[in-house]
Amino acid sequence: MGEELTGKVIRVSDGDTITLLLPDSKMQEKVRLAGIDAPESPQDFGQRARKFLQDFIGGETAKVEYDGRDQYGRIVGVVFVDGKNINLEMVKCGLAWHYVAFARNNTQLAEAQAEAQRKRRGLWVQPNPIPPWEFRREQRGKRNATSPKATAKQ
Numbered sequence: 001m002g003e004e005l006t007g008k009v010i011r012v013s014d015g016d017t018i019t020l021l022l023p024d025s026k027m028q029e030k031v032r033l034a035g036i037d038a039p040e041s042p043q044d045f046g047q048r049a050r051k052f053l054q055d056f057i058g059g060e061t062a063k064v065e066y067d068g069r070d071q072y073g074r075i076v077g078v079v080f081v082d083g084k085n086i087n088l089e090m091v092k093c094g095l096a097w098h099y100v101a102f103a104r105n106n107t108q109l110a111e112a113q114a115e116a117q118r119k120r121r122g123l124w125v126q127p128n129p130i131p132p133w134e135f136r137r138e139q140r141g142k143r144n145a146t147s148p149k150a151t152a153k154q
Contacts (some may be wrong), residue, residue, distance in 0.1 A: 015049025094122020
């Protein structure tokens with residue numbers, strides 16, 4: 001990771017997105033936790049992941065190591081609080097998936113997920129948890145099927 005920023009965690013949007021207040025500038029930066037994907041809010045464990053992250057780092061000073069931004073303008077990086085890798089902690093606790101599509105070679109996240117699955121932590125207590133990327137794809141399909149263009153073709 002090439003760049004760093006530090007700020008106070010002032011908002012937790014969900015289990016993998018936070019907002020930092022940068023010191024001295026009063027600017028805010030939205031940060032997407034790299035290499036992980038937490039359940040969406042309406043999914044099982046979605047609210048639990050957000051609450052865990054809020055309780056864990058809300059109001060704390062966080063350091064973010066990052067290389068760039070995503071298509072929404074969010075910084076995508078690894079978040080540290082008191083030297084602890086928060087991205088990794090979310091996977092260890094079973095409250096986020098290792099997002100292989102964006103972190104294929106991250107063996108730490110892969111091993112953390114395998115252990116969480118073996119020990120049935122968090123979302124892994126479910127027999128067949130639905131990954132958030134599949135949930136989002138399903139939701140887009142439902143929206144497209146009910147759009148005015150889709151219903152006009154029927």
